[in-house]
Amino acid sequence: MSNQLKVLLFAKVKEVLGKDSITIDLPIDKSTSFNLIQKLKDIYPQITSILEVSLLAINQEYISSDQDIAICPSDEIAIIPPVSGG
Amino acid sequence: MEIKYIKEHTLKPNEIERYGRQLITPDIGVSGQMSLCNASVLIVGAGGLGCPVALYLSSAGVGTLGLVDYDTVEISNLHRQIGHRESSKGISKAVSLAKTISELNSLVKINTYETTFTSDTAMEIIKDYDIVVDASDNVATRYLVNDACVLTGKPLVSGSALKWEGQVTVYNYNNGPCYRCIFPTPPPVETVTKCSDGGVLGPIVGVIGSLQALETIKILTNNKEGVLSGRLLIYDGMSAVFRTVRIRGRQSGCNVCGDKPTVTQLIDYTQFCRSDYSESAGKVDDRVDKTLIITVEQFHQSIQNNHNHLLIDVRPKIQFDICSLPNSNNIPIEEIDKKESIEMIEQLIKEKVENNNGDNNINNNELSVYLVCRRGNKSQDAVKILDEKLKESRDKFKLLHIKDGLLGWNESIDDSFPIY
Numbered sequence: 001m002s003n004q005l006k007v008l009l010f011a012k013v014k015e016v017l018g019k020d021s022i023t024i025d026l027p028i029d030k031s032t033s034f035n036l037i038q039k040l041k042d043i044y045p046q047i048t049s050i051l052e053v054s055l056l057a058i059n060q061e062y063i064s065s066d067q068d069i070a071i072c073p074s075d076e077i078a079i080i081p082p083v084s085g086g
Numbered sequence: 087m088e089i090k091y092i093k094e095h096t097l098k099p100n101e102i103e104r105y106g107r108q109l110i111t112p113d114i115g116v117s118g119q120m121s122l123c124n125a126s127v128l129i130v131g132a133g134g135l136g137c138p139v140a141l142y143l144s145s146a147g148v149g150t151l152g153l154v155d156y157d158t159v160e161i162s163n164l165h166r167q168i169g170h171r172e173s174s175k176g177i178s179k180a181v182s183l184a185k186t187i188s189e190l191n192s193l194v195k196i197n198t199y200e201t202t203f204t205s206d207t208a209m210e211i212i213k214d215y216d217i218v219v220d221a222s223d224n225v226a227t228r229y230l231v232n233d234a235c236v237l238t239g240k241p242l243v244s245g246s247a248l249k250w251e252g253q254v255t256v257y258n259y260n261n262g263p264c265y266r267c268i269f270p271t272p273p274p275v276e277t278v279t280k281c282s283d284g285g286v287l288g289p290i291v292g293v294i295g296s297l298q299a300l301e302t303i304k305i306l307t308n309n310k311e312g313v314l315s316g317r318l319l320i321y322d323g324m325s326a327v328f329r330t331v332r333i334r335g336r337q338s339g340c341n342v343c344g345d346k347p348t349v350t351q352l353i354d355y356t357q358f359c360r361s362d363y364s365e366s367a368g369k370v371d372d373r374v375d376k377t378l379i380i381t382v383e384q385f386h387q388s389i390q391n392n393h394n395h396l397l398i399d400v401r402p403k404i405q406f407d408i409c410s411l412p413n414s415n416n417i418p419i420e421e422i423d424k425k426e427s428i429e430m431i432e433q434l435i436k437e438k439v440e441n442n443n444g445d446n447n448i449n450n451n452e453l454s455v456y457l458v459c460r461r462g463n464k465s466q467d468a469v470k471i472l473d474e475k476l477k478e479s480r481d482k483f484k485l486l487h488i489k490d491g492l493l494g495w496n497e498s499i500d501d502s503f504p505i506y
Contacts, residue, residue, distance in 0.1 A: 010251060012277050012279060015249075049276075050273070050277045053274075055333065057331040060331050060332060061332050062334050078331070080318070080331065081273070082225075082253075082269050082273055083247065084223070084248075084273075084278055085246055085247055085248035085286060086131060086134055086135040086136075086281070
């Protein structure tokens with residue numbers, strides 16, 4: 001059994017992957033923020049360095065990179081890289 | 087003399103008339119307007135964000151505005167930098183914007199700083215202001231402005247924008263986080279997209295700049311509760327969605343605003359971020375071996391001599407569609423290392439080599455494969471990739487990236503080639 005997690009993408013990750021959201025499959029017992037980020041790095045190694053400096057927000061709440069929390073398919077998951085243009 | 091009216095404040099009749107609509111707005115009132123009139127705000131950057139910020143804050147009657155920008159107005163700024171005019175082309179952005187806002191509200195005092203905001207100039211400029219607005223366009227300036235605000239205890243209203251998106255938040259306010267609490271490590275240079283490469287829309291910087299002006303007004307009028315501190319507002323203009331993400335609070339371990347800061351005075355942010363205090367394109371340094379470089383003049387000479395060649399333009403298709411050199415093949419840098427692209431290039435090379443052997447009109451020279459982009463930056467990456475990926479057939483052709491790219495072509499060979 002696995003969870004389909006929809007991840008909203010912004011700024012540079014959106015640019016590199018060429019889409020504004022992706023769906024990530026994680027086993028139900030492994031649906032956590034740590035595993036999600038790890039899986040993103042595994043599938044898309046080209047965004048690894050951006051993920052290191054991006055914010056992860058779940059249900060519009062910042063999740064610190066040292067915080068491993070459970071995620072379910074109804075959660076709104078967003079990867080927010082810094083934007084510096086203006 | 088007969089008393090005609092009672093007015094227990096110092097707003098003058100002309101100010102009451104001018105600011106009437108905002109004066110009667112709930113939570114502004116006389117005290118709010120007086121705070122605005124007595125306030126001073128420094129705006130770092132007089133571009134896409136700085137223009138709407140300055141226009142709204144000056145029309146709202148902020149007493150003193152400081153405008154910092156080292157750059158001059160170009161025609162390509164005008165689609166989004168709404169505080170400048172065609173007639174300002176070539177003059178300082180700070181001066182140009184000051185002129186526009188003084189025509190809008192002559193009651194506002196304006197200080198212009200036609201200089202780069204750097205570790206050397208920042209503290210002297212910032213000291214006279216109550217609040218700082220970050221309307222800059224580059225990473226190094228963002229860290230510099232943040233640290234300068236933390237060190238001087240001033241709130242920082244930060245905005246940024248690119249393409250169809252923008253972000254706004256307030257740092258260093260009411261014990262909230264600073265920029266470094268949220269983004270302790272500068273992003274790797276190659277992950278930062280500039281407006282000059284990625285594009286940006288006028289209404290996007292307009293929305294973000296307007297929100298920055300509003301947050302500034304809220305702080306100045308002491309409407310503390312609603313200030314966008316500890317929250318990051320993200321505007322996705324394409325989907326028409328605003329999201330407000332709760333970000334973490336002030337970090338006790340933060341290097342600049344934490345309990346034991348390691349940054350106690352300004353540092354060299356160009357070194358810290360490995361990038362300049364500007365987003366300007368400028369000339370690109372050589373990163374590849376000399377044998378892989380050709381100048382626009384040499385390239386021009388070579389094609390004039392009808393030298394057998396293959397020209398690959400590695401810009402994104404959206405840019406290639408604007409204008410390209412004759413006989414160029416568009417293979418964007420993002421796709422150049424893909425199997426299909428390599429196969430296509432190998433096929434093109436094969437055709438050219440065969441063509442060369444069978445056609446006496448073409449100088450019987452070795453085939454040259456030229457890589458071009460806008461500035462000669464990405465074409466260096468492309469030359470490295472192809473040098474590696476085409477190893478097996480490398481003896482059949484020369485591989486060269488065109489230094490300074492199409493901007494160089496415009497400068498040295500054909501000034502009618504459109505530049506964007």
